[in-house]
Amino acid sequence: MLIPFNTPSYTGNEDKYILESVRNNHISGNGPFTKKCEQWFENHLGCKKVLLAPSCTHALEMAAILLNIKEGDEVIMPSYTFVSTANAFVLRGAKIVFVDIRPDTMNIDEAKIEQAITTKTKVIIPVHYAGISCEMDIIMDIANRYKLYVVEDAAQGIMSTYKGKALGTIGHLGTYSFHETKNITSAGEGGLLIINDEKFVTRAEIIREKGTNRSQFFRGMVDKYSWVDIGSSYLINDVSAAYLWGQIEKVYEINSNRLTTWHHYYDGMLDLEQKGFIVLPIIPDECTQNAHMFYLKVNSLKVRTALLEYLKLHEINAVFHYVPLHSAPAGIRFGRFSAKDIFTTNESEKLIRLPMYFGMDYDLTFKVIENIKGFFDETK
Ligand SMILES: *Cc1c(COP(=O)(O)O)cnc(C)c1O
Numbered sequence: 001m002l003i004p005f006n007t008p009s010y011t012g013n014e015d016k017y018i019l020e021s022v023r024n025n026h027i028s029g030n031g032p033f034t035k036k037c038e039q040w041f042e043n044h045l046g047c048k049k050v051l052l053a054p055s056c057t058h059a060l061e062m063a064a065i066l067l068n069i070k071e072g073d074e075v076i077m078p079s080y081t082f083v084s085t086a087n088a089f090v091l092r093g094a095k096i097v098f099v100d101i102r103p104d105t106m107n108i109d110e111a112k113i114e115q116a117i118t119t120k121t122k123v124i125i126p127v128h129y130a131g132i133s134c135e136m137d138i139i140m141d142i143a144n145r146y147k148l149y150v151v152e153d154a155a156q157g158i159m160s161t162y163k164g165k166a167l168g169t170i171g172h173l174g175t176y177s178f179h180e181t182k183n184i185t186s187a188g189e190g191g192l193l194i195i196n197d198e199k200f201v202t203r204a205e206i207i208r209e210k211g212t213n214r215s216q217f218f219r220g221m222v223d224k225y226s227w228v229d230i231g232s233s234y235l236i237n238d239v240s241a242a243y244l245w246g247q248i249e250k251v252y253e254i255n256s257n258r259l260t261t262w263h264h265y266y267d268g269m270l271d272l273e274q275k276g277f278i279v280l281p282i283i284p285d286e287c288t289q290n291a292h293m294f295y296l297k298v299n300s301l302k303v304r305t306a307l308l309e310y311l312k313l314h315e316i317n318a319v320f321h322y323v324p325l326h327s328a329p330a331g332i333r334f335g336r337f338s339a340k341d342i343f344t345t346n347e348s349e350k351l352i353r354l355p356m357y358f359g360m361d362y363d364l365t366f367k368v369i370e371n372i373k374g375f376f377d378e379t380k
Contacts, residue, residue, distance in 0.1 A: 005317040008180035009254055009358035013247035018187065021242035029235025033242040040248050041192060047169050049195040051208055052236045056155040056177030056191035060088035062234055063151045063173045065207050066200050067123055069094050076116050077125040078108040079326040079344050085127055085153045086325055096335030098326045103343045104282045110135040113142055116338035127153040132283055133162035136170045158183055159255050160292040168194040178244055183258065183292055187243035190236050208234040213302035252356045261360050265294045268349035268369040270371055277376045294354045301349040308352065310375045316368055318354050
């Protein structure tokens with residue numbers, strides 16, 4: 001039996017809520033389940049406003065429109081990230097400036113951001129890899145000194161914190177993903193735009209409603225609605241939100257279950273780290289994490305390829321992760337690497353992600369660990 005890399009989490013009430021949504025006679029955007037989910041996030045995060053979106057990709061696009069990104073603006077981000085982090089800003093005409101990562105957390109190296117700033121820089125985008133926070137105090141300090149905006153790509157970071165603050169609530173804007181590979185999911189796809197600066201709220205609602213002031217109209221604030229700005233259809237359908245509501249109700253259970261699996265992996269492979277075969281993930285003291293991912297690093301690309309092959313042979317679906325954006329065809333066209341790529345390519349080539357999902361059996365985690373040990377025993 002193959003151990004999958006991921007299975008979307010299901011906790012028991014999602015189908016009930018989907019049926020309820022269908023019977024509500026409101027399956028399009030801004031329906032009752034969307035509002036319930038948004039209310040929960042606003043209470044939980046203590047932020048100014050959240051808007052549910054069709055995906056994190058869409059939420060990032062809304063952020064780029066909100067910040068008035070235009071031709072020639074520069075946006076700073078790590079190269080070790082998902083394409084949407086860059087694409088959302090490239091769509092508005094921005095040039096992407098890639099900054100190297102730190103080898104310990106695989107997050108953007110805050111010490112290398114300042115040298116990447118030019119007169120054209122508008123935004124810094126920290127990506128919280130594996131749900132483990134970037135060094136946000138330093139990043140916010142740089143942004144304040146240079147009058148830049150910060151958009152946290154917290155796609156992987158729900159339920160994680162930095163110095164007690166939820167990821168996504170520290171920058172001016174933040175985004176979450178509810179893709180089926182993430183900790184909590186919506187049916188189809190889903191995402192969230194988190195707004196931490198009051199001045200963006202009204203316009204964000206307009207952008208989400210195709211550039212109209214329809215939201216204000218429904219609240220009785222204007223007596224007719226019209227086209228007032230650019231925008232698109234960034235609403236999630238309520239059936240998707242209904243599934244998400246089932247997940248939100250069980251979010252603490254999902255989180256603690258994933259953390260248990262994470263610690264099985266971690267404790268089970270400490271000896272491999274002591275022997276120098278692997279490097280385990282590092283959680284900085286000021287961070288709490290959500291077990292979004294369990295990754296480890298081996299000593300070379302060659303070992304990684306062999307280990308992945310070995311695990312596949314033993315019916316374990318482990319995978320590598322991002323191929324750095326700056327070396328991809330579109331990355332070359334739309335971006336440039338600031339200073340030297342010391343860690344981005346090197347470290348990403350050594351990284352392996354292990355199977356990790358809600359409800360994963362202890363026996364399976366054990367089998368994965370045993371096989372990794374088996375590999376190093378054989379190749380010693
Ligand atoms: C998953 C992910 C996204 C994209 O999320 P979607 O909801 O699939 O659009 C963006 N950035 C990062 C870092 C991600 O992990």
